[in-house]
Amino acid sequence: MVDADEYENLGLSGVARVKTFYLAKPDDLTEYTEIVDKIANGLYYQVDRARDWDEESKGYRIYLEWLELSYSSTPDQRWKPIDELVASKTSVVKAYRRLAGLRPPSDAGW
Numbered sequence: 001m002v003d004a005d006e007y008e009n010l011g012l013s014g015v016a017r018v019k020t021f022y023l024a025k026p027d028d029l030t031e032y033t034e035i036v037d038k039i040a041n042g043l044y045y046q047v048d049r050a051r052d053w054d055e056e057s058k059g060y061r062i063y064l065e066w067l068e069l070s071y072s073s074t075p076d077q078r079w080k081p082i083d084e085l086v087a088s089k090t091s092v093v094k095a096y097r098r099l100a101g102l103r104p105p106s107d108a109g110w
Contacts, residue, residue, distance in 0.1 A: 013070045016047070024059025035066060044068055 021032040038044040047065035054061040 015068045015070060016065070017068060018063075018065050021062045021064065022054060022057050022059060023062060024054070024057035032062060032064070035064065039066060 019031075021028040023029045023032060035044060039046045045067040047067055048063075049065070050063040051060055053059075
């Protein structure tokens with residue numbers, strides 16, 4: 001974990017993800033459930049979702065767009081998933097808001 005000052009100087013990056021899940025397929029259901037769990041716990045941000053019945057597979061087909069947040073404490077460090085860093089939903093919300101500004105703090109050296 002990092003303290004508040006270190007947190008403000010982190011580099012943040014968002015990665016957009018898009019996938020259509022066929023919930024009648026066990027692998028898709030497992031992956032979809034894991035992603036939705038992270039959305040519900042504030043670790044990912046849901047951008048869009050559409051659901052309809054897939055007659056062929058006799059199950060729901062779900063189109064999902066989400067944003068996965070990554071961080072780096074220095075410009076040359078490998079990007080890491082935000083869920084390795086934060087312990088609270090409030091911290092993730094702040095990170096997403098900062099990312100939406102499309103620029104890091106001016107003193108971060110990025």
